[in-house]
Amino acid sequence: MAQISMTVNGKVRKGNVDPRMLLVHFLREQLRLTGTHIGCDTTQCGACTVLVDGRSAKSCTIFAVQADGSTVTTIEGLAPDGDLHPLQEGFWEEHGLQCGYCTPGMIMAAVTLLKDNPKPSEREIREGISGNFCRCTGYQHIVNAIQYAANKG
């Protein structure tokens, strides 16, 4: 077992984990931050995307021990309680979700997308979220949601 410590959504969280425990399982099962989802086991779908040290990362492909000392932001910590991040607002306004399962990961991926490219073209948005799968929306309303956030930012 390994002792780890990381800052998650602004709080220092410590854990005693099996070295093989995935970061996503540490977040979901030890910290009970279940907004981060698991949609595959091959790093394709992006449902588990969180921010590690400010960059989007697929938490199913990082061991918890690798995130030791990092700063992690999950969907629960994206906006202060009661507020919505412009991307969350965009997803609501533009009907960017249906079942909602891919949504947290999609939003966290879009955070980095807009950080790197605050005014992306539609093509750039579509390429930028291609590491994240959505089976419900056909992506058009997700693109609109990200455009909404970009226009607000």
Place this chain on the structure above:
Amino acid sequence: MAVAPVLPKLVGQRTKRREDPRLIRGRGTYVDDIALIGMQHIVFKRSDVAHGRIRSIDTSAAKAMDGVEAVFTGAEIAEFLGPMPIGTPFPSPEHRAVAVDTVRFAGEPVAVVVAADRYIARDAADAIVVTYDTLPAVVDLELAMTGKPTVIHPAFPNNLAIALVPSGTGVSADGSTVDDSAVDAAFAKAEVVISQRMMNQRLAPSAMEPRGVVAHFEPGKESMTIWSSTQNPHILRSFIAALTGLGQDRVRAIAPEVGGGFGAKINIYGEEYVTAAISKRLGIPVKWTEDRSEAFVATTHGRDILGYVDLAAKRDGTVLGLKIRLIADIGAYNMLLTAAIPTLTMMMANATYNIPAIRTTLTEVFTNKTPTDAYRGAGRPEATYFVERAMDMLARELKMDPAELRRKNFIKPSQFPFATQMGAIYDSGDYEKALDLALKNAKWDQLKAERDAARAQGRLVGLGLSMYVEVCGIGPSAALPTGGWEHSQVTIERDGRISATTGASPHGQGNETTFAQMLADQFGVPMDDITILHGDTGVVKQGIGTFGSRSQAVGGAALQMAGAKVKTKMAKFAAALLEAHEDDLVFENGMISVKGSPASGKSFASVAAYAYVPVPLPPGLEPGLSDEAFFEPSNNTYPFGCHISMMEIDRQTGEPTLLRMVAVDDAGNLINPLIVEGQIHGGLAQGIGQAMIEEVVYNEDGQLMTGSFMDYAIPRAIDFPRFELDATVTPTPVNPLGAKGVGEAGTLGSTPSIVAAAVDALSGFGVKHIDMMLRPEKLWRIIQGGQQGQGGQS
């Protein structure tokens, strides 16, 4: 007194979803988010051979591991769990949730581990050693029909689950007599006959949330709570109650937040039965969570129907007759609805056309593959694909515009209700209107000119057009062994807020929003005062579930009926308070008042309070404001539409790019056009996925070659152009809302439209048909040799 704010009417508005605030914050609760004290984790050991007899299973190493609670082989499970039930009347081989002596597809469970956490459970499953006497794998559909290389279920010779069931013109209602004379005559007088073998390939539904189950048997109460990622908790409850012997009053089934279903979460799965049975056996809560790679083998697949299509016509384009011989590869076992899905393909063979004579036959075949069951569209996309591909080939043969060929053969608005050759009664339709709007929106003539100009530059550009009609709002009780109704209970609470239950069990459809829109209008109260409850049999007394685009058309109608009953009673209480006649009252802006004098009204909340403390109690009334309704539709609904696509194929690589996707869909009256758009987008995405990039592939040993998202391509954002949607509105008379249902529409017209566009783009190479999916290599070969695509001979 303060003037009440004027509340806008919400039905028909693009209202933002009420589900979203929790979901965009990561505060939804899906099955895998549930943790109970003392909960143990289940992992299934699955067969790695497609077909074989189990020679031995050694579980000793697994049992000896720290943290392992129990290990069960299939034989041990069979001691306390009976065979899997199915939901269709067709004969079916015995199917055990965990194989006892023979495995019949790669991925079939052979043992179950229960352990303290999922890591230990997986380790233990890996430590189980199973040896098999392997048998030949039955993989090729048409070879399987001849009993080769072997027979999977001894009671089903030649692997035939269903052998050549006829339907259509001249077939009696019970199928006992078949008169081919009309069909034969149609083909005898044909001036042109199109004949084509077409494969509607196997797909993996791939909801983003894999399945999962938590079962919690409480020995003291002799009762079970089961959470499952399912589309129909009430059906789940019925089957779990039967298999555990507990009875429906002792089982509570909950579909919490469900991360997509697309038909694949209708079936009640072995994992649900086993998790429940183990919880009962051990007296502890247990959880099973499906991995994605597990989902590819363990969750039912869709489609996989081969069609031999013959279309007879006159040279002026008049269609005379249609024959479709359907052969469905259903995999290793019948699941809940497996056998029934291809019957929907037969049922919809009449498409949108006047076809005087139709003969379809259906054969269903067992193979050593994952079983098939419903996948978005479930039988109707296949019907649409077969008929519309044939129509496109006919147009090409006759050098007619594909739109004009359709127009010439449409069922006319004056013909509705229309009795089809297949025994369906189409409720309402105006197909030409949808076609014309799609042609206008696509600028069809201009598009043809653009295509021709591109071709003149050597580019491979093509156009495709397809009509569709589907059967939705499923569907009278005669059509479903579970019953085809839906249920709702509407309660005006003592504080004037409204809670309403629905047996529809949404998994992304947004019923919490659309149903609240309806009740807000019905009672004249703000939507924020309404809560829609669903997905929990402990709260929702009765229900069937969400499938076959039925939520609105059947569930919405039940909701409105229940609301109407409560409103009638509430009006009686209000009439007593206002000393008015109940027929003279209006419910609006949070008030109940006499028509024409809103100032004299009583607040909605005060009337509710009075109904629960009725002093004095108006004569003939019971206290309280709560009532329920079961809505039994008189028929299915038949939504329709037209999909037009434009495609370019790279001459060097064969890679196809979809340039335009224009859809006109007619789903009758719309409650929330924003949500309807989302449904159509999603359907189009899955239809385009089928046409262009998705395909489940098995090798000759029955091993799944597309067992992860690395090998099975579900579409990404870059795969789509911006969809161009529009709607015509032809209400249905079948339910009081006039709504037809829209969940599956996008999957119907898209596949034939896109394949038609590909064939059009490559028409210079002599190709007449290309089987899906449109793999670049397949298209490249056509471009290279002028060779025909797979299945391209005509």
